[in-house]
Amino acid sequence: MKKKFWLFPLLACILMLTGCGKSLSDQSVLNNAKQANTIVWGVKGDVKLFGLIDVKDGQQKGFDVDMAKHITKHILGPQGKAEFVTTTSQSRIPLLKNGNVDAVIATMSITPERKKIISFSKSYFDAGQSLLVPKDSSIKSTKDLNGKTVIGVVGANSVENIKKVAPRAKVIELQDYAQAMNALKSHQGDALTTDNGILFGLAVQNPGYEVRGGTFTVEPYGVAVNKGQTSFTEAVDKAVLEMQHDGEYNRLIKKWFGDVPGFKYKELYRR
Amino acid sequence: MINIFSKFSSQLFVGLGWTILSSVIALFFSLIIGTIFAIMEVVPSKVMRVIGHAYVEIMRNIPLLVITMFFYLVIPMYVVKINGFTAGTIGLTLYTSAFIAETIRSGIQSVSGGQMEGARSTGMTYWQAMRYIILPQAFKIVIPPLGNQFVNLVKNSSVLAFVAGFDLMYQANSIASTTFDTINSYLVVGVLYLIVTLPISYYMRHLEKKLG
Amino acid sequence: MQNWVNAFSWLNVRFLLMGLWVTIYISVISVILSFIIGSILGIIRYSKIKYVSAIVGFVIDIIRNIPLLLIIFFTYFGLPNFGLRPETIPAAIIAMTVFESCMIAEIVRSGIQSVSIGQMEGARSTGMSFVQALWHVVLPQAYKNMIPTIISQFVSLIKDTSLATIIVVPEMMQHAQVIYGQNANYILPMFAALAVLYFAVCFTLSIVGSMIGKHLS
Numbered sequence: 001m002k003k004k005f006w007l008f009p010l011l012a013c014i015l016m017l018t019g020c021g022k023s024l025s026d027q028s029v030l031n032n033a034k035q036a037n038t039i040v041w042g043v044k045g046d047v048k049l050f051g052l053i054d055v056k057d058g059q060q061k062g063f064d065v066d067m068a069k070h071i072t073k074h075i076l077g078p079q080g081k082a083e084f085v086t087t088t089s090q091s092r093i094p095l096l097k098n099g100n101v102d103a104v105i106a107t108m109s110i111t112p113e114r115k116k117i118i119s120f121s122k123s124y125f126d127a128g129q130s131l132l133v134p135k136d137s138s139i140k141s142t143k144d145l146n147g148k149t150v151i152g153v154v155g156a157n158s159v160e161n162i163k164k165v166a167p168r169a170k171v172i173e174l175q176d177y178a179q180a181m182n183a184l185k186s187h188q189g190d191a192l193t194t195d196n197g198i199l200f201g202l203a204v205q206n207p208g209y210e211v212r213g214g215t216f217t218v219e220p221y222g223v224a225v226n227k228g229q230t231s232f233t234e235a236v237d238k239a240v241l242e243m244q245h246d247g248e249y250n251r252l253i254k255k256w257f258g259d260v261p262g263f264k265y266k267e268l269y270r271r
Numbered sequence: 272m273i274n275i276f277s278k279f280s281s282q283l284f285v286g287l288g289w290t291i292l293s294s295v296i297a298l299f300f301s302l303i304i305g306t307i308f309a310i311m312e313v314v315p316s317k318v319m320r321v322i323g324h325a326y327v328e329i330m331r332n333i334p335l336l337v338i339t340m341f342f343y344l345v346i347p348m349y350v351v352k353i354n355g356f357t358a359g360t361i362g363l364t365l366y367t368s369a370f371i372a373e374t375i376r377s378g379i380q381s382v383s384g385g386q387m388e389g390a391r392s393t394g395m396t397y398w399q400a401m402r403y404i405i406l407p408q409a410f411k412i413v414i415p416p417l418g419n420q421f422v423n424l425v426k427n428s429s430v431l432a433f434v435a436g437f438d439l440m441y442q443a444n445s446i447a448s449t450t451f452d453t454i455n456s457y458l459v460v461g462v463l464y465l466i467v468t469l470p471i472s473y474y475m476r477h478l479e480k481k482l483g
Numbered sequence: 484m485q486n487w488v489n490a491f492s493w494l495n496v497r498f499l500l501m502g503l504w505v506t507i508y509i510s511v512i513s514v515i516l517s518f519i520i521g522s523i524l525g526i527i528r529y530s531k532i533k534y535v536s537a538i539v540g541f542v543i544d545i546i547r548n549i550p551l552l553l554i555i556f557f558t559y560f561g562l563p564n565f566g567l568r569p570e571t572i573p574a575a576i577i578a579m580t581v582f583e584s585c586m587i588a589e590i591v592r593s594g595i596q597s598v599s600i601g602q603m604e605g606a607r608s609t610g611m612s613f614v615q616a617l618w619h620v621v622l623p624q625a626y627k628n629m630i631p632t633i634i635s636q637f638v639s640l641i642k643d644t645s646l647a648t649i650i651v652v653p654e655m656m657q658h659a660q661v662i663y664g665q666n667a668n669y670i671l672p673m674f675a676a677l678a679v680l681y682f683a684v685c686f687t688l689s690i691v692g693s694m695i696g697k698h699l700s
Contacts, residue, residue: 045651046664053661055498058653085570086651090444091560094453098563100570117451155448172355172435173445175649178664179344179433185667186347188355188435206667329678332685334642336656337677345674348667422548429550433649440552453560461549468548 029102030075030231038081041068042101045086046176048201049256050107053086060084063197063256064105064221067124067240070248071105071223074239088176089155093118096224103232107198109219111157119229120222121236126268127195128215129158132184132202139191141213145169151180151189158194161217181206195219200263211262244270272455272462279446279459286442287463289356293431293438294424297363298417304364305371309409310401312376323372330369336430338362343434359431359438367424374416378409415482418475422468439463490672495662499673502658503680509572509654510641510684513579517640518633520580521587526617528588529595539588546585551643554578559650575647575654583640587633594629595621627699634692638685645681655680 033039043060044051050062065084072082085101092104096118109127110120131150133139139148145166152159154173162171172189174180181202184192191212192199199211223236243249250269257265276283311323330338339362342353353361382405390400432440439460447456528540546554558578562569569577599621606616645656659677663670 045661048665052665055494055658055662055665058498058501088651090448091650093448093451094560097451098560098568100563100568114451154444160449173441174435175433176660176664178660182344182348182663182667182670183435186344187352188343188347205665328686328689329682332638332642332682332689333678334645334656334681336645336648337674337681341674341678345671348670426548426550429552430646432552440550453556454564457553457556457560461553464549464553465545469544472544472548 028231029225029229030235033102033232034076037076037079038083039068039072039076040083040085040100040102041065041072042087042092042095042104042106043068043084044088044106046088046178047107047198048205049197049260050201051086052201060086063125063252064107066252066255067243068103068105070243070252071236071239074242075235089153090175092155092224096226099226102225103236104224105221107195108221108224109157109195110222113157114224117227118224119227119233120224121233122240123220123222124236124240125197125221127197127219127221129161129193129217129219130196130199130215131212132192132194132199132209133190133212134184135208135210137190137212139212142166142216145191148190149188151183151192153177153180153194156194157219158217162193165216177202184209196263197257200257200260203262204260272458275446275450275452275455276459279442282442282446283439283459283463286437286439286460287467289431289436290425290428290438290440291467293356293360293363293428293436294421296360297367297424297428298421300364301366301368301371301420302417304368306375306406308368308372309375309379310406312372313379315397327369327372327376330365331373335362335366335427336433338366339430339434355434355436356431356438358434359428359436362430363424363427366427367420370423371413371417371420374413375409378412379405381412382408415475415478418471418478422471422475425464425468486668487672489666490662490669491676495669498658498662499655499676499680502653502655503684505572505652506641506644506654506656507684509575509579509644509647509652510637512576513583513640513644514637516576516580517583517587520584522591524584524588525591525595526622528592529599530613530617543585543588546582547589551578551582552646552649554582555647555650571647571650571652574650575644575652578647579640579644582643583636586636586639590629590632590636591625594625594632598624598628630699631692631696634688634695638688638692641685641688642681 043065044062045053045060047062050064051060052062053059054061068084069082072080085095087095087104087106092106092108095101096104110123131139131142139145142165146168149170149172150162150166152162152171152173154175159171159173162169174183177198180192183189185206192202196211196215203209203211223233225232240249253265253268257263257268308323308326311319312327314320339359342361343355343358347353386404387400390404391397395403428438429440431438432444435441443456443460447453450456524539524543528536528543530536555575555578558569558581559571559574602621602624603616606620607613611619644654647654648657648660651657655677659673663673
């Protein structure tokens with residue numbers, strides 16, 4: 001990364017010359033990845049347990065990132081390289097559509113609206129939307145949200161969901177989960193809503209806050225690719241299935257979610 | 272583009288309303304605060320001058336985003352709850368006040384030379400001379416560029432999007448992520464920003480030509 | 484107090500300084516590029532070349548009158564439509580350069596105009612061509628007057644790089660957010676650090692600017 005941006009002016013020129021005219025939908029992402037022996041993944045950088053930037057080395061770390069690394073090896077072989085681009089809930093779809101990344105594995109729920117413009121693999125993780133509140137909060141479930149302020153993140157479908165479940169709640173959208181969590185701590189809202197896995201990650205970092213009310217939606221996370229890249233989604237599905245059979249999948253679940261208090265990680269095991 | 276505009280026009284106009292409201296409030300208060308600190312920068316008292324100078328330099332050399340986020344995330348954690356719109360408007364006010372203070376200060380200094388002594392010799396106190404002789408002339412220099420300050424405020428108010436201030440940029444983010452039509456969503460709000468800023472900019476340039 | 488000690492652990496400080504380095508890197512390249520491009524655009528706009536100056540002027544006005552955030556979005560999400568797919572840092576550099584070039588162009592145009600009124604005719608009457616008069620007589624004086632304004636525009640550029648955090652550019656604001664994202668107790672120390680570091684960089688440049696200004700006048 002660091003070395004690369006020295007080359008930027010040159011790179012820009014080359015990209016300008018070579019990039020023009022290529023239509024993304026005509027190219028097979030899978031073939032390109034095999035040729036380059038690299039898959040470029042869009043991952044999160046602000047979500048503990050799934051994709052969080054580590055201050056030690058500036059790398060993204062989490063379940064999604066490990067999944068991406070393993071899937072890459074399954075598709076390209078042991079020498080295959082996985083590259084990572086940090087995305088946010090807001091930027092992941094534009095970056096995918098624009099071809100900045102080959103695939104997105106970033107706590108992204110498979111939804112009918114999204115399926116209209118991009119394709120998904122089969123679900124690789126089953127989350128559900130829930131609420132994070134201070135331990136002394138009176139909010140027990142989504143029923144108590146009317147008239148309250150709920151914090152969400154720009155680009156997350158949890159914002160749309162909460163508007164349906166609690167139409168009289170006021171919803172504010174922040175840029176990422178770090179801002180959202182701090183806004184909750186600053187009493188800018190009464191609850192933070194998103195998928196339970198993300199919320200448990202935040203609860204681990206922030207004693208005094210807990211996940212409440214169980215899940216009120218089903219959020220199957222999928223690997224997203226551009227429309228028409230069925231060879232890639234099939235390869236991902238096959239890789240995930242292989243990982244489930246040889247226990248890799250469960251080891252990753254245990255690695256990331258085994259120590260999370262209150263999270264029944266064994267329910268996520270797949271065989 | 273047209274589709275997005277017609278489908279989300281009410282949301283967009285609400286955003287535009289908050290953007291303009293925030294900019295107007297910030298312009299009003301930054302003019303007051305800017306004037307106060309400009310005077311502090313030129314009074315004989317050294318302590319006041321240092322304070323005035325320190326304020327201006329601090330606000331001029333720290334990013335608006337840092338100031339705004341500070342009021343949104345940090346102040347509520349330790350002092351008092353401030354919502355996104357207010358935090359953003361406070362940030363804009365403090366940031367802009369430093370630039371206005373600089374303009375007014377140079378306005379004061381460009382007129383004050385002999386005028387202050389002249390006024391004092393007629394028996395006026397320092398503050399009377401400042402109030403009736405110096406400041407009116409300083410404002411004459413400062414008022415025309417205020418239009419440009421307002422344009423800057425409208426543009427800068429987009430930081431409200433970082434703190435859920437419901438402004439135009441916040442609505443754009445929200446529309447872009449529900450329609451997945453990123454570029455067109457931002458093009459629409461770009462046009463809306465221009466509808467506000469461009470006429471003011473052109474009018475200010477016309478004014479400058481006429482005066483200069 | 485313990486929060487402050489923990490917040491400024493070596494790892495966090497190093498991470499923050501890595502962000503500062505990216506901030507400076509983006510700023511320096513954008514300053515150089517926008518000074519050159521902005522000067523060219525400003526001169527074109529002043530020169531009243533048929534059609535060209537008017538079009539350049541219109542584009543400059545458009546860009547000067549929309550928020551920088553929009554330009555960042557257009558660069559990062561829009562350029563790929565034209566086959567250019569910049570990473571975050573180059574995207575930030577392009578966005579800053581486009582925006583600041585237009586700001587500088589306007590400064591240069593009005594700077595030239597303010598000295599040129601008498602000077603241009605004087606120089607032309609001695610037999611110089613328009614370009615000669617511009618290059619040898621008008622521009623040197625214009626730039627002398629413009630330096631303080633240009634420097635304060637560059638201070639704005641450095642401050643504005645913080646907006647690039649929205650596309651996850653690994654600059655100082657983004658890195659501070661990552662650090663206080665892991666522990667909300669670090670938020671006050673991180674904002675203090677941001678204020679001090681941005682102030683240090685910008686104020687240094689301001690001082691240099693006013694020194695150059697004094698030296699020239």
